[in-house]
Amino acid sequence: MTWPPPYPAPRHVAGAPAPPAGSYAADVVILALDRAEETIEAIASARAQAGVTKHVWIADQGSRPESLQRLAEAVRGAPDATLVRLDRNWGVAGGRNRATALGRGRVVFALDNDAEFDGPDTLARAVAALDEDAGLAAVGCRILVHATGEDDLSSWGYPAALLPRAAQGFDAVTFVGAGHAIRRADFARCGGYDDALFFCWEEYDFCLRAIALGRRIRYRGDIAVRHKVSPERRFAWTGTRWFHYVRNRLYIEMKFGASPLALLPRFLAYQAKGARNGVLAQGLRAGPAAVRMARAFRPAPGTEALYRLDEAARAYIARNDAAHRGGLARRVRTEVLSRLPPARAGTAAS
Template identity: 75%
Template sequence: MTLPSYPAPAHVAGAAGPARPDYEADVIILAMDRAEETVAAIASARAQAGVTRHVWIADQGSRPENLARLAAAVEGAADATLVRLDRNWGVAGGRNRATALGTGRVVFALDNDAEFATDQTLARAVQALAAEPDLAAIACRILVFSTGQDDLLSWGYPKSLLPRSAESFDACTFVGAGHAIRRADFAAAGGYDDALHFTWEEFDVSLRFLNMGKRIRYRGDIAVRHKVSGEGRFAWSGTRWFHFVRNRLYIALKYGAAPAAVLPRFLAYQVKGARNGVLAQGLRAGPAALALARRFRPGPEGAGLYRMTAAARDYIARNDAAHRGGLTRRVQAEVLSLLPGAAR
């Protein structure tokens, strides 16, 4: 598979493009308001040393005054470019379009409320991918910006591995706040699924990486500092719960699960949604997931990426399921995840 070709977005400020054709990494930052945090993220990216890189900021609908602040942050810069996308494509679609702007061998996605932990973070991620050709992605350690402690709401791995947060281990997914992907593998996997908009997009593309025979490596020594903290991050208002439920069910369906097989997960989500006052969102998510799955057509070139191979299943068993304990422990974890305030 290859990435789609996207229309060129409107150039707002900064360089027209990278200063040199052969460089190591693109840093992509999606923006929509939150100008103060985004300007700090841009400064952090531009301060990365020991690596050739270009910083791309893709705005998805900031108010004029905030867009002007972003433009001022890169005005005259040779190493950064601010563009404005034609609409808000969400996290998945926005990252696809931002990634397509560059040609660096590595794409590092940095949340607009995060910063690199040191000025060598990007270089270390690039070196890590270069050292192991079968790695498709590096999952960074996500720290709370104000304390330097692990951001527990950004821990996307079995809880039993949390004591190893400063170490390294193979993983089955990565966290969006800060991660590095090998561009060639991202293109071969077809990029993110635009239909997801936001939530679960990293898990979805990770499954395709695993089906390609690639690995994902969590690196506790390569970190970003995340400014969003506290139990309020998982907002129950708006449509967040709808996307959370719909996307997880849709992913299961498009990788071959029968509707009956995802029913228990759907019902469990309804219990949690009811307890948090968003039952209607969860109920709408089921039919929406089925509709997305019916429309999904990977095409002959990519069909094999959506059938989990024996090797991929074995990888998941060793690097995820094995850390979740036996049946009793896993059932307990499922029950605890349904309690109010648990994000997943």
């Protein structure tokens, strides 16, 4: 498998016309869709990272002209940052794929456009975490509320039982998109993100493929980004967010060999949660949509092993995820009967 595929070259808008010559440590990827003020602050935070060679990529996916102009002014003449305009909104998965393909850094750090690095050495420490542990494919950052420094609970993507360890580190089966670092070689081996997901669960889908190859994912509570609360251009639960959440999760399970019948209990649990939260119609539509996506999915030639979880991979998942979720009663209480959190984490653009 060759990655990246031959993506059309995006339109260069402002900043450096190309990444640095020769080798360098990291590409920082920021997707943009309006939110100009927050995005400019995210860019400034990325450019201010010290102690590491880097290039900052801002991929715009359809901002209004006035917002795009502000972004262009923020990086005009910058030697370490590039603003490009993609041909359309590819969502989180497709947008990050296309932005990542532009660089050559051995590590790719994705930063939400309403987030900032916690300190000037955050990027350097994320790169070092991957350099020091050859078994890691990716590192997930601790996500803090920008204004308070407290844990952003709506961005906690791990079992609730692990929340007391938020300041520590542990192996995991996913990472949170708001701030994470991926080894470029592993990103390529796994084929990047699945464009079809558009938004939601794309990180988990990537991590399953990495785990299938014997790689590990590590949460690092000592490496943090600060996440802001911004309602602009968000996917609300009452819009299509719950639809994407349910559809993509079921689709991923079917990609990895689960039958629709075997997923019926999960589907019904989602409907119970959707009914409790007033989004039942979205969940009901998501089931048939997931089946259609799974039927259309075909692994690229030579990549079939990415979608087979052997005994070692399943043991890794059981040890680092299922073991922390408790029995059926606890899972029903925490995962089915709970309210949906505010739509703070993840958007169509970031």
